[in-house]
Amino acid sequence: MGFSHHTISCPMLRALLVIICSCFLRFTAAIDTIRVNQSIRDPETLISYGQKFKFGFFSPVNSSYRYVGVMFNVPVITAIWVANREKPLNDSTGTVEISGDGNLVIMDGQKEIIWSSNILSYVKDSSAVILDTGNLVLQDNSNGRTIWQSFEHASDSFVEKMKISTDLRTNEKNILTSWRSPQDPGLGNFTSTVEPLVIPQSFVWKNGYPYWRSGPWNGQIFIGMPYMKSFYKHGMDVVNDHLGSAYLIFANLNSSVFLYYVLNSSGNLVEKLWSDEKGAWLVTWSSIVNECDIYGRCGPFACCNAQDEPICTCFPGYEPINKDEWSAENWTSGCTRITPLRCERNNSAGKEDGFLKLSQVKVPDHVKWLPAPDVDCRRQCLSNCSCIAYAYYAGIGCMTWAESLIDVQKLSDGGPDLYIRLAHSELGDKKYWKVITAAIVVLAFITILLCAHFLRKLFSQDQRKRKTELIQSATGKTDAEYSEVGIAKHNMHGVKLEALPLFKLGTLSHATRKFDSMNKLGQGGFGPVYKGKLPNGQEIAVKRMARSSNQGVEEFMNEVEVISKLQHRNLVRLLGCCVEHAEKMLVYEYMPNGSLDSYLFDSCKQQLLDWQTRLAIIEGICRGLLYLHRDSRLRIIHRDLKASNILLDEELNPKISDFGMARIFCCKEDQANTTRVVGTYGYMPPEYALRGIFSEKSDVYSFGVLLLEILSGKRNTSFYHEDQQLFLIAYAWKLWNENKIMNLIDPIIYDPRVESDVVRYANVGLLCIQEIAADRPHISAVLSMLSSESVVLPRPKQPPFSAIQMSPETEYSQMTPDLCSVKDVAVTIVGR
Structure with missing residues (x-):
């Protein structure tokens, strides 16, 4: 038996190669x-x-x-x-x-x-x-x-060509359901639906109760939110068959961008746009912008206006049901009619009811539609005793209401007019009011003519008075001293204080519920810090200087001067200050997650700080320092960088805070000397603690200590290794020399796959805390070391070992010019 020999031709070979290649590519x-x-x-x-x-x-x-x-x-x-x-x-x-x-x-x-x-x-x-x-x-x-x-089968997100739908005939719904939390995709408390009423509306529900409402759809927009331009420019549409079925859909008109809507775990429906430049999602629209956007915030028969204080007012002709609750700013009970309507009275004698116009509002819930033209809408409502309000809007027509008028909100941009039905006596004599109005207009015109000459002068005097009040209150100088000291302070280092908004004491008192202890966020050397909410819904943190403050007015002025002009994503933003009635307060943006130390040194919360989160926190702090040292128009040394002065926003992004100890450097100034050493034990470099010399390298040292704390999850000033009687810095140095630095790492973030990164970060931390300031890298070099694996890191030199017998957050302020008195405190520099 033999083997037959077959030759494969070239065309067959090429065909075979094409098949193999196509399979390979597949x-x-x-x-x-x-x-x-x-x-x-x-x-x-x-x-x-x-x-x-x-x-x-x-x-x-x-x-x-x-x-x-x-x-x-x-x-x-x-x-x-x-x-x-x-x-x-x-x-x-x-x-x-x-x-x-x-x-x-x-x-x-x-x-x-x-x-x-x-x-x-x-x-x-x-x-x-x-x-x-x-x-x-x-x-x-x-x-x-x-x-x-x-x-x-929607989750929490709404994307292009997807339908959020409700069919009452089949009882089928496709709804959004929020995540339980940003870490848990489980079914949360909030859902979002389209309700196929005669006039469709979109809702967000909290545990089955209305939480937010869009207002009726007029064929082009939801008339309860006409100002949300971006919401409509992306082809948003509601398709309604008027038989109990409707769905919401949108088409992204710009196919080159990623865009979607998500119902977050807080019940806010937001529009997000992907930015390649920033490598992040940008929020371009939000359903809840202020407190008035929450459904029924003021109860029935009341209007919510985020620009007013208080935000809730009863309709004309109505009064609060519970006046005590209303005075306490609990408006949920709403209002009730003062004078019954004519058709509600047993004796229907008297003049006919009328209507009062509320201009540009979000119309109430429970709307009914009437097939009537504009001119007949009023007449048809008036002829029906159960009709208590009406409105007319293009694309919808005549809308009427017979139930409680709830979820009414004053709109700042557009919106329909709502006509509420009142007894004739509540409307007043229109002719009389016309005469009064005309008289007021004439009187106002005359007053303007008489006062026009003085307006500019009064305005200028008021501005000078406010500047003087701020400087005198902060410095304690009299009017006579203002001319000598106030002007110099007013323009210190080119920072003009009048550019910083001045808050009224009443506004901050109202925002913090009269500085209620329930709103207290914490206590520092400056004084207590309170959480507050401004009338526009913005949350704030108010730092109120205590009269017994160890820091005093100089730190108050220093903080205002230093950060009033600084803007960086990793610096807490100062919104303004208050200097009324001997009060000195600083108003900041509110950081919902508090300070880094409350997470880092808490056995429960530190579970949330995984390796990637800690990397982001370290890099954010570093970028904030780089801005202070190099990138801002003012060179600033913080002098009190520590975990409690790093605040975390809702996404755990770090922001450097508390600039009361900060120092502004002139252009050619590299270091300075002071007889007033301020800061916190455990974070001070030796040249500052002993000789009062500080520079950019002082902050680098503090950053190095903070970096080791973040890696280890242990506080430098309270860590104590029992076997070796070593504190954190000394323990880290010992482990480094024994090639056991991974033993320092918080077990929560331990992972063999990131060991090289951990070693590199620990190396950088030890480089930052070297004893001699000249050996420490600049913060720009630190950032390069952290962000690039290709950078070859030098071996660190021995750090100073501090064993300070004080509480972890003890602050030190040595006022005497005798530097030798530093020996009076228990600061020991060990080893070399």
Whole structure:
């Protein structure tokens, strides 16, 4: 038996190569489909044909659980749909596949199904594909029919071509449901729906009760929010069949940008736009801008105006139901009519009821529609005793109300006019009022003519008085001393104090509920800090200088002068100050997560500070220092950088605060000497603590201590290693020399995969706390060392070992010029 020899021709060879190459490209290119007998394993993903979306495994920020969902294909994890919202995977052994009955399923490491698409009919050959719209589609391959799709089972996000819908005939709804928290995709307290009333509206519900309302749809906009321009320019539309079915949909008119809406865990429906430049999502629209946007904030028969104080007022002809509650700014009970309507009285004698116009408002809930022209709307309402208000708006027509008039809000831009029905006696004599109005106009005109000559002079005098009051109150100088000292202080280092807004004491008292202890956020050397809310809904932090303050007026003026002109994402923003009636207060933006030390040194909260979060905090602090030292128009040394002076916003981004100890350097000034050493033990470099010399390197030293604290989760001034009797800095140095620096790391963030990064960060921390200031790197070099793995780091020299027998946050202020008196405090510089 022999072997036959066959020669493959060139054309056949080329065809074979084409087939092989095409197969190779198919498996090396991004895959958007999963078929029967195929699966994806954690952390694999499917990527849509146009690379816009991906489907696969992810973990939310500060969570170790694994979920499967649809995400935008951007560097920041952004899930728009989550399958296993209530059943997370505990590890990375999960798989996604097509089951034998044609369902898409998620299985854990024990091959148990934790989620299924749950189609009821058996499908022999099905496949799942992630589309470029973000829709995950399960289809029957035998006929191409879609048998299930994620767009019909919404999570918390609303994307282009998706429908938020309600069908009252079939009782089917596709609604948004918020996450339980930013770390937990589980079903939260808030939902968002479209209600297919005769005039459709969009709602956000909290535990089944209205929380926010859009107002009626007029065919082009929701008339309760006409000012939300960006909401409509993206092709937002409501389709209503007037038979109990309606849906909300939008088409992104700019296909080059990523845009979506999300109902967050706080109940706020926000529009987000992806910025390639910033590498982050930008909020371009928000359903809740101020307190008045919350449904029924003022109760029935009252109007909410965020620009007024208080924000709630009863309708004309109405009075509070409970005056005590109303005075205490609890408006939920609302108002009641003072004089009954004519048709409500047993004796219907008297003049006919009338209507009073409320201009440009968000019309009440529970609207009814009448097929009547504008001129007949008033007449039809007046002829019906149960009709208590009406409005007419283009695109809708005649709207009437017979129930409580609730969720009325004064709009600053556009909006319909609402006509409320009142007894004739509440309207007054119109002719009489016309005469009064004319007289007032004439009198006002004459008054303006008489006062015009003095307005400019009065304004100038008032401005000078306010400047003088600020400087005199802060410096304690008399009027006679103002001319000598006040002008110099007024323009110190080129910072003009009049540019900083001055808050009235009454405004801050009202915002903090009269400085209620329940609103107290903390206590520092300056005095207590209170949380407050301004009439426009903005949350603030008010630092009130105590009369027994150890820091005093000089620190108050210093903080105003230093940061009133500074703007950086990693610096807390100073909004203004108050100097009325011997009070001295600073008003800051409110940081909802408090200070870094409250997370870092708390056994429960530090669980939220994973490795990536700590990296972001370290880098943010570093960038804030770089701005102070190099990038701002003023060179500023903070002199009191520590964990309690790093505040965290809602996303745990760090912001440097408390500039009462800060010092402004002139252009050519590198260091300075002082006989007044201020700051906090454990964070002071030796040249400052002992000789009063400070420079940029002083802040670098403090940053190095802070960096080691963030890595270890231990406070420098209270850490004590029992076996070795070493404090944190000395313990870190010992471990470094023994090549055991990983023993320093907080066990919460320990992961062998990031060991090289941890060692590099610890190296940088030790470089920053070297004993000789000249050996420490500048903050710009520190940032390069942290952000680049290619930078070769030098070996650090021995740091000063401080063993200070004081409480962790003891602040030191040595006033005497005799530097030798530093020996009187227990500061020991050990070893060299």
